[in-house]
Amino acid sequence: MNIDLKVTPDKYLPHRYAGASGDFNPIHIDVDFAKSVGLPQNILHGLYSMAQVARACTTAAGGDPRSLRRLSVQFRGMGFPEQEIAVTGEVAEERDGLVLVKAEAVQGDNRIIRRGEAELRLTD
């Protein structure tokens, strides 16, 4: 199983994700506000980045959303729009059709999701 997903969220992605998720915290959608609280610019929603890890895992398991049984992550570095996110992971354990995967997401050297742990159930 190969966990490997690359995606570059465009400039307006945080706005679309805000609308889709209901999280309109201005640090995600307002550059001026983000700068006023000491951020370099508006930042990605952590749960958007987590959704990329989830997508990488279900894709690796064959695409069925029911294959993802559990996912836990830690949010650390801030993610930014217009920079490529790379999700990678490897199988840590496999038994009885259940696969435990360790994954992370980075933008360049910036690790935005650490200690990702997914439990996948493989079906045929």
Place this chain on the structure above:
Amino acid sequence: MPVNDAAIGKIYPPFEYEVGKEKIAEYARAVGEDNPVYFDREEAREAGFRDVAAPPMFAVVFSSGSVAPGIFDPEVGINFAMMVHGGQEFVWGEPVCAGDVITTETTVKDISEKGGMGFYEFESVSRNQDGQEVVRGTWTNIVRGTS
């Protein structure tokens, strides 16, 4: 100021959310999911779902409204300006489909302090209209400067 853990165990009123087909599509497009089971009723039924299926992380859409009251609860005492979302876990059960009515109940699971930071952990449990558990979320928020 040390954290106050008196709110541990507090339960918030249930939060109800009705899942719509177009809302699933909007969410799926935003996060880059393109599996037809998230968009097309026939494809979803062929794959064994009752209706268009929600991507696993759609859990955020129907459960965050249940967690928000805890984050803003003065009894919990989170300094929102200093808060970051530190960690998240979801454990999935029965799949969620368009037309489902999901009820989520959130509990303050733990409040602790480590290295001058406050850790606030909430647990949300979401069930569908038939009482089946669809997802259990653990939301960890970290607040800097608690001591």
